[in-house]
Amino acid sequence: MAFQHGRFTKITVGGDDISTWTNTSEMTRGSADHNNTTYGKNSEVHGGGLLNGEFTCGGIYDNTVTTGTHPVLNPLVGTVVEIVRMVEGAGAGKPVQTFDGLLTSYVETAPVADMVTWSATFVVSDDVADDTQEA
Template sequence: MAFVHGKGTAVTIDGGDLSVYTNNVAFNRSADTHDVTTFGKGSKVYAAGLKDGTGTVSGIYDNTALVSPGAVLRPLVGAAAVQLVYMPEGAGTGKPVATVDVLVTGYEETAPVADMVTWSCSLQFSDDIADTVGV
């Protein structure tokens, strides 16, 4: 197993490649648990439940008209689910690819006085994650 640097990460949302504007991706997988402990047990017992997931994608603001993060993401807040494609090792043959439908639940721009304008979006996964490899 080799360590992987994050600089090659690639991400698309609704077909828009946001990789060149992005400097951080959080891809969070979770699952519900259900307490099924019965009388006589000395410890709790759990059963697995439904899977879930959330994500955040963020980076440096760019005002490019058609393909900037704002142009891609603003119209998606509160809209129907779209496809997220996350490639933590970048695009390429044999590299991992996670694809999932997401709801864009938020889009934020931050403009500090002494730094660059940044953007961030919040994502709620909807349905199963398809884990594949690039071809």
């Protein structure tokens, strides 16, 4: 069994690489559920529908860089942007997901005794392209 360390993950949002400030990301993919139960059944019958998904990411806020997550992500709230996620990092033969995401939430958290952090939530818009990176 092979394992992959998360530290190699690369993420770009709208063409901007946010990997430097990111320490967590999660891609959730799902499907609509349609209840197709008819009279006379003893149990529900279900069918799948349209696909859906959500992408979340977060990390450490950096106030020394003008291209950090605040100036990159904050203006994008409410807009659909292209996201590229390379969960195994960049390199030929490694997987890459490309999709459009609606940024529904950008949060900055400032605890009194810890580092300022940020998080972002995107709703996947349309299909996700699962590909392999080329050389």
